[in-house]
Amino acid sequence: MAETTGPQELRYDAVDSLVGLAATLRAMGVAASAERVQAATSAMAALDPGRRADVYWAGRLTLCGSADDLARYDTAFEAYFGDRPGSVVRRQQVRRRQLQLVADPAGDPGGDGGEELPRESVTAAASSVEQLRHRDVSTLTAAEREELRRLLARLSLPGERRTSRRLRPAHRGHVDGGRTLRAWLSAGGEPARLRHRAPVSRPRRVVLLVDVSGSMEGYADALLRFAHAASRPGGRARGRDTTEVFALGTRLTRVTREMALRDPDTAMAAVAEALVDAGGGTRLGELLKQFLDAWGQRGTARGAVVVILSDGWERGDAALLGEQVARLQRLAHRVVWSNPRKAAPGYAPLAAGMAAALPHVDDFVEGHSLGALEHLADVVLGRVVSRA
């Protein structure tokens, strides 16, 4: 390793190439800020800029900020310091397109910056919010869907409350030494009333697992928008954990970061970008196992309210799905399964996957309409109980 520190003054081209590498990384979606570049430069100065491995580690240790960044860093490094030195990877155009998971081909309102909606149809849709609330989202027209999106954006999804270990001033509870001392001090040392503090309650973390496979085509857009509204920070539940959102397609994709974009349409475009695989078949059990291995067991699902938004249509082994849902239930505070097909008349959980999962689900609710999603929000909050 670089026990022999190079000259403190860096050669111009070393700094230059780090800046170029950082630009490449930014184009690939790694937040390599100016501050990080500065750190990379000082790291280079402490190492040997002439050695490829030292350049690699200096950049990786300073420019990356999470495990997700590492693969992208390797690609960028290869592109930048590989056989074509100095070539910058083309910046990908961020496509402002809508997530095209909706079956109806006419329902593509964002293709070129939003199509003009016929005025009368907007009015008609707005006047029948109550009717819209109970309509199955997969059967809506373009205008109705537009209205639904507006309504979805207003939802929020705080978790059930639990007692936190954080304390705040209260009338009863533990004695608050600091405030008691101040009270006594201001009384000139005279013993005054004891002050107290007590634990506060906080909402539990909510984890959303959204099925975006082919069988969920008509619902995926609405459910992802619901997830976006749910992961919006602030609102009435201040100081809560971020809602984690994962998409289950042919692969497991964590979309929490994309969901953090404030504007729903921008966020959906970013999610569409991240989901290269929407619409394929799903092996739910396998994906759930991946989620639990990589995230859930480490703590993401621990004590959380986990909501699975899926029709339970399992292409793989149903037994594996049952096993994994059981494992999830042991980790999570509550497992809620929201199934858009449940509302269909005469529905019975006959899909093998759904039947295998059901014994390990705490709440089994509908998920086909706005009203059903509002009800789901109440279930997550613990206001309504609908046992599976």
Place this chain on the structure above:
Amino acid sequence: MLAAAGYFADEGVATAAYLALSLPRPLFLEGEAGVGKTSLAAALARVVGADLLRLQCYEGIDASQALYDWDFPRQLLHLRAAESAGTAAGPADAERLESEVYSRRFLLARPLLAALETTPAVLLVDEVDRADDEFEAFLLEVLSDYTVTVPELGTIRAEVPPIVVVTSNRTREVHDALKRRCLYHWVEHPEFDREVAIVRQRVPEASAALAEQVARAVAVLRGEGLLKPPGVAESIDWTQALVALGAERLDAATATATLGAVLKYREDQQHAKRLDVQQMITTAVLGG
């Protein structure tokens, strides 16, 4: 450098540690449980001959447990003593009394403050992902300018900034503002030779053959998609268990008996048994 302190580092860890010492910049380590994140901090402390101050994070940890706390019982006693001595009469006395009560001798230094006041020091902030956002905010203040502000007392500044190691199991994403100030490293499981070296160094009683077999068997287990793949810590535990049983080599009977040292889930143990421990060991003995 780290090898002298009993830590076998790969190039990434070594470079990270070197930069953490020479820049100096806090080191943010992520990785599976049991890959040696915490022991790297201990090794760094041994290398530079510094005290290791460890702060274990948990949900709800606050300033009074991480930064400083006032020693309220003693403050109250002091107040009562002053009052009964009759020195707490006029307004001038009240002011004097207040500055007495809020003086450094009644301040209890918790790990973050203690790290600033100790020179040299290695500060280990363990499992920062278990703490909440509020904690990250004051950790940020400490890490950005190595000062702690006590409202009643003023700002306490570190003469020499401590070496800081922050570890996370990645149960949630730690805030970017905190990560930006750190060197980021993802710690991998060690490769075979390094793992053997680590096991032999930590369990000197184990024979070379036993250490190698354990490392091979653990490598096989890691590839089996278990709920909790064993880390280096488990390899060491397993070797210790085998040594305690007087085993010279790994065989089916002792391996099955000591499986609890490596696999901590019932499902994983069943899976390993289905895998046929004998088969696994044959692979291990034959050299994979």
